[in-house]
Structures are given as structure tokens and as C-alpha cells.
Amino acid sequence: MAWRDIVIIVAEYQRRFLDIWAVLDYYEIIEPRMRFVDTTHKVDPKWMGCFTEDVAIATKVHAAGVPVWLIRDARLVNSNMNIIKVVSFTP
Numbered sequence: 001m002a003w004r005d006i007v008i009i010v011a012e013y014q015r016r017f018l019d020i021w022a023v024l025d026y027y028e029i030i031e032p033r034m035r036f037v038d039t040t041h042k043v044d045p046k047w048m049g050c051f052t053e054d055v056a057i058a059t060k061v062h063a064a065g066v067p068v069w070l071i072r073d074a075r076l077v078n079s080n081m082n083i084i085k086v087v088s089f090t091p
Contacts, residue, residue: 033064041065 025047033041040063049067052058058070077083 030061030064030066034060037063039063043067 042065044065047066050061051069053071058068062068
């Protein structure tokens with residue numbers, strides 16, 4: 001087996017392992033927390049987080065302790081909203 005094939009196999013294994021780990025974290029930690037919206041949990045910095053345009057989803061996921069990036073059109077942002085940094089969309 002060539003070195004390139006080994007590198008590809010290891011990378012694929014890592015990707016699948018991280019996907020499985022993320023699913024387990026979701027079902028064991030995040031999903032049970034989202035059932036009880038009244039309780040707010042501290043944000044866990046080890047998670048990458050959630051990107052969404054839906055305010056309801058952002059609120060629910062943030063309360064569960066997941067970092068959230070709420071994507072909004074600049075025209076919908078109030079002037080009194082606390083914005084740390086505006087970034088351009090890059091596809």
C-alpha cells in the first residue's frame with residue numbers, strides 16, 4: 001500500500017470518528033438540554049457551534065450551551081445591537 005493511500009485512509013478514519021463523536025455529544029448532552037429551555041447552560045468552547053438564520057433555533061441551541069453564529073442580513077440588524085465584528089460572506 002502506498003504512503004498516499006495510508007494518509008487518505010487515516011484522514012477518512014479521523015473524519016468518521018469526529019462525526020460519530022459529534023453525534024454522540026448531540027444525543028447525550030445537547031438534545032437533553034434543549035428539552036428544558038428554562039435552564040441556561042454555560043457555553044462549551046470545545047464545540048464548533050451552530051450556524052443558523054433562525055432566531056428560535058439560535059436561542060434554543062445557545063441556551064443548551066452551544067456556541068451560535070446567527071446569520072442576519074445587515075438591513076435587519078438594529079442600531080442598538082452589540083456587534084463585535086462584521087465579516088463578509090465568502091463562499
